[in-house]
Amino acid sequence: xxRPLIELRNLTKRYNNMTAVNGINLTIKENEFVTLLGPSxxxxxxxxxxxxxxxxxxxxxxLFEGKLLNNVPxxxxxxxxxxxxxxxxxxxxxxxxxAFGLRxxxxxxxxxxxxxxxxxxxxxxxxxxxxxxxxxxGGQQQRVAIARALVNEPKVLLLDEPLGALDLKLRxxxxxxxxxxxxxxxITFIYVTHDQxxxxxxxxxxxxMNKGVIQQVGTPEDIYNEPINRFVxxxxxxxxxxxxxxxxxxxxxxxGIVFDCVDKGFAPNExxxxxxxxxxxxxxxxxxxxxxxxxxxxxxxxxxxxxxxxESDTREYLVQRTKMFPEGSIVGMNVQPADIxxxxxGSTPCNVEEEEG
Amino acid sequence: xxxxxxGRIAYPYTVWMIIFIVVPxxxxxxxxxxxxxxxxxxxxxxxxxxxxxxxxxxxLKVIGDSFLLAGISTLICLIIGYPVAMIIANADIRYRNxxxxxxxxxxxxxxxxxxxxxxxxxxxNGLINRLLLWLGLPKLEIMPGQGAVLLGMVYNFLPFxxxxxxxxxxKIDKNxxxxxxxxxxxxxxxxxxxxxxxxxxxxxxxxxxVFLPAVSTFVISGLLGGGKxxxxxxxxxxxxxxxxxxxxxxxLSIILMVMILISMAVMSRIDKSEPxxxxxxx
Amino acid sequence: MRKAIKxxxxxxxxxxxxxxxxxxxxxxxxxxxxxxxxxxFTFEWYIDLFKDRQIxxxxxxxxxxxVISTVVSTIVGTIAALGxxxxxxxxxxxxxxxxxxxVLNPDIVxxxxxxxxxxxxxxxxxxxxxLISHIVFSIPYVILAVLPKIRQMNKHTAEAALDLGxxxxxxxxxxxxxxxxxxxxxxxxxxxxxxxxxxxISFFTAGTSATNLSILIYSMAKRGVKPTINALSTLMFVVVxxxxxxxxxxxxxxxxxxx
Numbered sequence: 001x002x003r004p005l006i007e008l009r010n011l012t013k014r015y016n017n018m019t020a021v022n023g024i025n026l027t028i029k030e031n032e033f034v035t036l037l038g039p040s041x042x043x044x045x046x047x048x049x050x051x052x053x054x055x056x057x058x059x060x061x062x063l064f065e066g067k068l069l070n071n072v073p074x075x076x077x078x079x080x081x082x083x084x085x086x087x088x089x090x091x092x093x094x095x096x097x098x099a100f101g102l103r104x105x106x107x108x109x110x111x112x113x114x115x116x117x118x119x120x121x122x123x124x125x126x127x128x129x130x131x132x133x134x135x136x137x138g139g140q141q142q143r144v145a146i147a148r149a150l151v152n153e154p155k156v157l158l159l160d161e162p163l164g165a166l167d168l169k170l171r172x173x174x175x176x177x178x179x180x181x182x183x184x185x186x187i188t189f190i191y192v193t194h195d196q197x198x199x200x201x202x203x204x205x206x207x208x209m210n211k212g213v214i215q216q217v218g219t220p221e222d223i224y225n226e227p228i229n230r231f232v233x234x235x236x237x238x239x240x241x242x243x244x245x246x247x248x249x250x251x252x253x254x255x256g257i258v259f260d261c262v263d264k265g266f267a268p269n270e271x272x273x274x275x276x277x278x279x280x281x282x283x284x285x286x287x288x289x290x291x292x293x294x295x296x297x298x299x300x301x302x303x304x305x306x307x308x309x310x311e312s313d314t315r316e317y318l319v320q321r322t323k324m325f326p327e328g329s330i331v332g333m334n335v336q337p338a339d340i341x342x343x344x345x346g347s348t349p350c351n352v353e354e355e356e357g
Numbered sequence: 358x359x360x361x362x363x364g365r366i367a368y369p370y371t372v373w374m375i376i377f378i379v380v381p382x383x384x385x386x387x388x389x390x391x392x393x394x395x396x397x398x399x400x401x402x403x404x405x406x407x408x409x410x411x412x413x414x415x416x417l418k419v420i421g422d423s424f425l426l427a428g429i430s431t432l433i434c435l436i437i438g439y440p441v442a443m444i445i446a447n448a449d450i451r452y453r454n455x456x457x458x459x460x461x462x463x464x465x466x467x468x469x470x471x472x473x474x475x476x477x478x479x480x481x482n483g484l485i486n487r488l489l490l491w492l493g494l495p496k497l498e499i500m501p502g503q504g505a506v507l508l509g510m511v512y513n514f515l516p517f518x519x520x521x522x523x524x525x526x527x528k529i530d531k532n533x534x535x536x537x538x539x540x541x542x543x544x545x546x547x548x549x550x551x552x553x554x555x556x557x558x559x560x561x562x563x564x565x566x567v568f569l570p571a572v573s574t575f576v577i578s579g580l581l582g583g584g585k586x587x588x589x590x591x592x593x594x595x596x597x598x599x600x601x602x603x604x605x606x607x608x609l610s611i612i613l614m615v616m617i618l619i620s621m622a623v624m625s626r627i628d629k630s631e632p633x634x635x636x637x638x639x
Numbered sequence: 640m641r642k643a644i645k646x647x648x649x650x651x652x653x654x655x656x657x658x659x660x661x662x663x664x665x666x667x668x669x670x671x672x673x674x675x676x677x678x679x680f681t682f683e684w685y686i687d688l689f690k691d692r693q694i695x696x697x698x699x700x701x702x703x704x705x706v707i708s709t710v711v712s713t714i715v716g717t718i719a720a721l722g723x724x725x726x727x728x729x730x731x732x733x734x735x736x737x738x739x740x741x742v743l744n745p746d747i748v749x750x751x752x753x754x755x756x757x758x759x760x761x762x763x764x765x766x767x768x769x770l771i772s773h774i775v776f777s778i779p780y781v782i783l784a785v786l787p788k789i790r791q792m793n794k795h796t797a798e799a800a801l802d803l804g805x806x807x808x809x810x811x812x813x814x815x816x817x818x819x820x821x822x823x824x825x826x827x828x829x830x831x832x833x834x835x836x837x838x839x840i841s842f843f844t845a846g847t848s849a850t851n852l853s854i855l856i857y858s859m860a861k862r863g864v865k866p867t868i869n870a871l872s873t874l875m876f877v878v879v880x881x882x883x884x885x886x887x888x889x890x891x892x893x894x895x896x897x898x
Binding site for chain 3: 364365366367368369370371373374375377378379380381382384385388437440441444456458459460462463465466467468469470471472473474475476477478484512515516569570572573575576579580590593594597598603606607610613614617618621
């Protein structure tokens with residue numbers, strides 16, 4: 001069990017007449033890879049910048065190891081940031097960029113040399129000491145930015161969509177590298193992205209945000225398999241979101257059919273939102289053997305699977321299977337009770353403390 | 358659009374340029390290396406006398422004074438103007454344009470009128486002296502004289518220092534400054550190690566735009582200096598209009614040109630040593 | 640605290656820049672001819688201004704030359720820029736370097752050189768020589784304003800026009816010129832401003848028969864104060880300020896400050 005490293009209490013930030021971050025509460029532990037995930041404008045970057053000290057909160061507190069961080073200027077905080085567009089010092093070479101933070105703290109030249117070289121090795125940029133920023137590729141610049149931040153051995157590293165400018169292949173490689181870096185260094189990474197796949201790949205904990213409010217906090221599996229509301233369900237992965245009614249514990253009904261499910265705790269006959277992942281819908285050739293009958297209206301080959309749209313009487317279902325069923329065929333669909341996720345109706349925000357991982 | 362053929366439409370202008378830009382300069386060059394009555398071309402013979410004349414102490418002093426005054430006024434403009442540029446660059450975006458215009462509008466006023474305005478203020482009976490008298494302070498006797506010329510230079514050219522520095526400062530990515538803070542640099546360190554080095558191209562631009570006109574002026578020194586502070590410009594004007602020693606005037610002009618070209622080369626060398634994009638002329 | 644220091648500093652610099660102008664304006668209404676004392680409010684200097692034949696003449700010449708030189712230099716400069724952009728690298732370098740000489744050289748050298756040319760050719764100094772000189776120093780600025788726009792232009796735009804059936808002349812008129820128009824306007828404005836404000840080059844090339852506003856002010860200033868200069872300054876300041884406000888309103892963001 002690790003102690004809380006950073007606590008955000010009722011943190012609020014407003015711009016003109018818009019509230020960017022609306023009273024959020026969050027606890028972040030040591031040695032944790034936390035991702036703030038959400039669409040543009042959801043407040044994730046603003047939250048990150050408040051932790052870094054580049055924006056002042058209008059209300060609320062930021063606590064670092066129990067101490068109030070609100071009025072501490074950025075240059076005195078023991079956090080470092082990797083900026084979205086790297087923000088490298090173009091008038092200095094790679095060595096001086098990385099050494100900057102150490103020089104400020106007046107380390108000896110030999111110590112600086114040792115640390116810088118070690119960090120350059122870690123980000124795979126050995127030999128690049130004398131190069132200047134404008135001679136580096138995007139991926140190389142990004143590593144310099146990472147090295148420059150990490151060489152100061154901060155307890156927390158803030159990363160603001162650092163992989164956005166890289167091409168797909170490079171991005172995926174960097175995701176793995178960043179994850180390995182975090183694991184080997186043992187420090188906390190707070191990562192901001194709008195790419196849900198990235199968030200699921202890298203994080204210990206995902207914080208889903210929308211419109212300045214935290215929607216859900218949990219492990220990637222939790223967020224994916226048990227989204228607590230429509231927004232999270234729709235944002236993470238593909239899903240079929242269906243309106244239905246929770247008849248009683250373990251029984252839910254939609255489209256006139258009653259299904260066994262594994263959720264409880266709702267009021268009898270409470271209106272709910274139901275999420276079924278496309279890969280969880282099983283197709284049977286004989287329509288009579290399926291709980292839902294439908295006709296295949298579209299088939300698209302996606303490489304890893306076929307993506308099919310199957311129309312029932314009442315709606316279209318998005319289905320992903322490795323076996324293909326041709327357009328026009330009438331089939332049956334089945335879902336296991338464990339794959340039916342029931343959520344409270346509507347996008348209710350939740351300001352929940354971190355759950356056990 | 359065929360490329361090569363079209364180039365020909367620039368030929369008339371090329372001819373114009375040769376007549377009105379190249380030839381005049383060659384004439385000056387020619388006169389600087391000859392002596393004799395200019396009205397009789399055949400009487401001219403080659404001579405270095407005009408250049409030797411430049412070396413006389415009295416004239417060397419004039420050249421030295423020009424560079425000294427221009428240099429000092431450039432320095433003063435830099436010291437006063439840099440903070441102004443910084444303050445404007447950091448100002449709220451709503452006021453930034455307004456501030457910029459306020460500090461740039463004086464350029465658009467006629468240059469002579471602005472110089473003349475200081476004549477009024479600084480004269481022995483002018484407003485400043487009346488104010489000083491009223492306060493019981495001694496009279497300011499800088500006009501006419503070198504002090505007044507210096508003031509006139511700073512006054513006329515200050516906006517030319519502010520503008521390029523502001524332009525460069527406003528282009529610095531805010532994230533870069535935040536990164537410096539993030540890495541532990543307080544405001545002073547961030548300024549010295551990040552902002553100042555990044556603003557060098559603007560400083561170089563500003564220095565160019567102040568020093569070059571300052572060193573070659575004759576209006577400012579003519580109006581505010583009386584006869585007490587002749588600069589190269591005054592000297593050249595004299596030679597061509599009053600003394601009629603065109604040879605000497607030409608050699609002075611050539612020397613001025615060469616010195617300016619050297620200064621510009623030095624400036625662009627300083628700029629190139631920073632791995633930045635090419636700076637635009639003017 | 641820091642804000643106060645900033646404000647005070649900016650205020651002082653602002654005062655430094657505007658005090659002389661304000662003093663001129665105030666004294667333009669001063670009854671007394673003295674430079675230091677206030678003698679009462681009057682409009683007489685403004686009336687004198689309109690009656691003064693010298694000033695009217697100088698104003699007339701100033702504007703006339705500015706307009707003519709702007710028109711000529713804009714047309715010639717634009718055509719030249721179009722030609723230059725199609726030249727070989729070597730040709731372009733040579734032409735542009737010569738073209739930049741009037742820009743890089745101090746005014747006094749350009750003025751003196753032109754004067755030398757005219758006198759050596761036995762051409763009498765006057766209106767024509769002054770006009771020619773203005774055109775000489777204006778064209779380079781027009782070229783410098785138009786050339787980047789030509790470079791920025793998509794090479795294929797003209798080809799697209801030809802592809803669609805336009806003759807080269809039509810393509811020029813309807814496609815190329817409109818696209819480089821901002822540069823042309825920029826260049827024209829710079830040429831106009833430089834001409835209106837020019838002193839040094841005009842001084843050397845106008846001789847005794849022609850004059851412009853700047854030359855007039857110089858001689859008036861050298862000889863002694865005529866309070867009408869104050870009235871003139873005030874009017875010019877108001878005109879310039881108004882123009883700047885208008886231009887800025889039109890531009891909206893107005894980051895295009897032309898020097």
